[in-house]
Amino acid sequence: MKIDHSLPLEYGTDQNQLNILGFWIFLGAEIMLFGTLFASYFTLVDRTGSGPSGAEIFEITPVLIETIVLLTSSFVIGLGVHAMRIGRTKAMITFYAITLLLGLTFLGVEIYEFMHYVHIGAGLQVSAFTAILLTTLGTHGAHVTFGLVWGFFIILQVRKHGITPETANKSFIFSLYWHFLDVVWIFIFSFVYLKGMM
Template identity: 75%
Template sequence: MKIDHSQPLEYSTHKNEMNILGFWIFLGAEIMLFATLFTSYFIYENRVGNGPSGAEIFEITPVLIETVVLLTSSFTIGLAINAMRLNRPKAMLWFLGITLILGATFLSVEIYEFVHYYHVGATLQTSAFTGILLTTLGTHGAHVTFGLFWGIAIFLQIKKHGLTPETANKSFNYSLYWHFLDVMWIFIFSFIYLKGMM
């Protein structure tokens, strides 16, 4: 395996470059998935039937906590990649660990939110609106859950093997994935929660 030392570690082999290209293509497919969910949401958002509307069930406090926590995690994963490029594995692991804690906090608040929806009668079967709302939020939450397990695996690999072209490549792709989840959350926050509270 030929390593190009003029490139950042995550791009330092041909295989790594292809992995990153492939991951961008994967994210393109993920964009289409979320675009489909958002389109479905916009079609069904006013079809509440006998169930509650967004204005009746959305609570601003948990949504703001989720938003601040997830956007902060985007910053900390950026600091982790910066530490990686400076060849500071301990600092990288600290920032990656903080990112994972923030991700777990986000999921905890989202679980609270889902329990709240259930108690106010907003379930998958209540109406077209609640069905697509919970599907969209649940899909994003499932992605965050997967991201937590993936991040833990990378954390353990770096702890065991240190920063290598392989672990750096995985970490960089992971950071792209995490930033993608944050961007999707901005759309959820803006076009589902804020719009629904008005």
Template identity: 45%
Template sequence: MSMTAIVRTDDSKPLLGFWIYIMTDCVLFASLFATYAVLYQNTNGGPDGYQLFNLKSVLAETLVLLTSSFTCGLAMLAAHRGDRRQTILWFVITFLLGVTFLTLEATEFRHFVQMGDSWRRSGFLSAFFTLVGTHGLHITVGLSWMLIMLFEVIHKGLGRITIRRLTMLSMFWHFLDIIWIFIFTIVYLRGAIAP
């Protein structure tokens, strides 16, 4: 009976704790956005966003990340149904989309650095690389976590603790997509409007 009592305690508390962590991470990104907004005109004679950004590749990145957020939701639906194969399938798709996003971003960064427009070029580029790079770092952490969870689901199946961890991972992944909306709008679209 005492076992039942332990099992009965639902997951709302750990999930609330994780939600609070996500909210504090939003504050971290807000400070980076504020820094960017203050510095984006300080190009020090270097290129500005209008000269630098490639809108087509940015749209591709955005749609890939958005789709991965959607497939992550589908994976969670499968997990709650207890459908192990579908859960694995959708998380693998989410993972591959995440890797695609990261590859596109790394290609963009490498291109900028090769043209001499690295974070050392100007205040604008320092703020740009810090903001977008921090998001990319979060994506990398999310992808590593997803890989670990895939092994856990394959080896242990969909127990209560595993589902709780998957729920946290999916919250983290949706949160990263939400941060990207603002990077897409404030950094890329704002930068692509002719001065």
């Protein structure tokens, strides 16, 4: 396999470049997916039926924890990619592991949040608003969960094979995915929670 050393390792082979472009296009599709969820959310946000509205159920503390944890994880995976580019395998694995731990924390708090909603009578089946709220948050949460497993697999592969064009490519693509989830969360934080609490 030809490796072009003028480029970062993750772009080094033809297939690697195809993979990265393909993943960007996939993220374009993901934007449409979340865009549709947001559009539906804005349509249904006031249609609470006999259930509660957002202002009645949102709590700032867990949301702030989730936000800080997830934004930090996005920064840490950036450090991980930097470590990968300068060839520091150990540092890279450490940063990726911290990223996943932060992601796991996020997920834990989100699960607590969901249980809280169900507990106070804002479960999935209560109204159109609760359905779209939990579906939008849940779709993001499912992406994070998927990312945790995927990221764990990538750490195992980097440990086994070191930083090769293949593992570097996978790790870089995973970082794109992780940053994307962060971007989606910023929209959720602003337009679901903050707007809902105002």
